[in-house]
Amino acid sequence: MKKYSMGFLQPEDIKKFRRAKDVDNLIKILQNPSKDTNTEKIDIKSTLGKLKSDSTIRKINAAQALGELGDRKAVPSLIVALEDKSWSVKESAAEALGKIGDTGAIMPLLEVSKDKHHKVKLSAKKALQDIGIDKAPYFLKYLLKNEDKTIRKWAIDTVLETRDKRATKPLIDLLNEEKYTYKIEVIKALGIIGDKIATDPLINIVKESEKRTKLAALEALHNINDEKTVDIFIESLDDKDKEIRIEALKALGDLKDKNTVEKIIKMTLDEDKEVRAQAIRALGELKDDKAIKPLLEALRDKRDKFIRKAAIEALGKIKDNRALKPIIKALKDKDYFIRQSGVVALGRIGDPRAVKPLINLLNDKERQVRLKAVQALGSIGDRRAIDSLYLALQNYSIGITEARIEIVKALGNIKEKETLDILQKIFAKNINSGSGEFKNEILESLRKVRMAINKK
Secondary structure (H helix, E strand, O other): OOOOOOOOOOHHHHHHHHHOOOHHHHHHHHHOOOOOOOOOOOOHHHHHHHOOOOOHHHHHHHHHHHHHHOOHHHHHHHHHHOOOOOHHHHHHHHHHHHHHOOHHHHHHHHHHOOOOOHHHHHHHHHHHHHHOOOOOHHHHHHHHOOOOHHHHHHHHHHHHHHOOHHHHHHHHHHHOOOOOOOHHHHHHHHHHHOOHHHHHHHHHHHHHOOHHHHHHHHHHHHHHOOHHHHHHHHHHOOOOOHHHHHHHHHHHHHHOOHHHHHHHHHHOOOOOHHHHHHHHHHHHHHOOHHHHHHHHHHHOOOOOHHHHHHHHHHHHHHOOHHHHHHHHHHOOOOOHHHHHHHHHHHHHHOOHHHHHHHHHHHHOOOHHHHHHHHHHHHHHOOHHHHHHHHHHHHHOOOOOHHHHHHHHHHHHOOOOHHHHHHHHHHHHHHOOOOOHHHHHHHHHHHHHHHHHHHHO
8 A cells, every 4th residue: 555655754764664664653753743852652533533534645544554553442533444435545544544454444334345335345345355354254244245246255255264163143134135146155154164054054054955055055055064964965966967966975975974875875876977987986885895896896896997997996995805806806997097096995995805906917017117116015015015115116117216216115014034135235226326315215124124123
């Protein structure tokens, strides 16, 4: 904002006081049209009086000074100044109120934020930001009802940033206003805050609203993660809209209520493939034995690779050995995403019977598949992988540091004397070359293997 100077003052005088951080003299200049800056202390009452002056410049200077002083006694006079004929006075008064930070100024500032002059609008918005709705959450609903979309956005952004639970009640109050047109913004904010007292009002929204509002409410309930929401998510599985069904399945997966397994299994037969895939993912999150059979059936789906991929990932999370042979078979799939998912799943299951198939994939044509195979072999920790991992290390280019580090990490998880010998050999070979990160990883793996061997 532009700072005004009184005509008889040279700009250099103000610069001098600013450089010296001479607050008293700067405030005195804003209060008194006098060159004498070395007399009495600041007088709040005389400064307040200047807002009633006919001089626009004096009003501006007085408002600026009161903002710097930060005394709450100035708030009523500054609120009156928000109605001044001069946009410059209104701008200065709004800025001062923001600096003082009194929540009593919020409503007047909201009114001024609708001013025709853009500088007054900007100053009022900045003042509202300076005061902060976290200090006065009651005013949040007025901010969210503001006609200016930038103020509404700022209010929501502040809620998202602070996650202040005191804002929950005013947000819920807004949901109950039939004519309020920004419900989706409020619903999203309630979801981010995550206060469980919003659960029942949001459930009512799901039951009574059209698709967009219903979907936003389901997403908010998903974020809140209250176990009492299970029933509304189960009901939503019968919705005609696939987005609603997908969101309900996401939430049920995260809630991990095993009483919902049968309902979710039925959704693996949904007419929409995206819904089927999400049902499969949800079963992976629940980790229930009842899910094994339908997941193995999904893995045999030749029509859709995304269904097969989701099934492999879910089976890997459940870690049931019944999935071992079907997943090993999937390692021969033409689609490298399927092979990669299979490798990761086998690493999670951790069955030594997967070692040989995983060793074969160290020569896969896709780099990511090879890298995941290295990590899976490290997770299983079987000594049969030692020589193959060492050979893979020699085959990798010196420049592929990430792959070399992953191989050394995998070797570090195989707690055998042979591993110790191999790691020492690798270190000796790279002592004068290779990256520092790679050498540090070799030393760390050596330390881990030595400790494990010493404990045997």
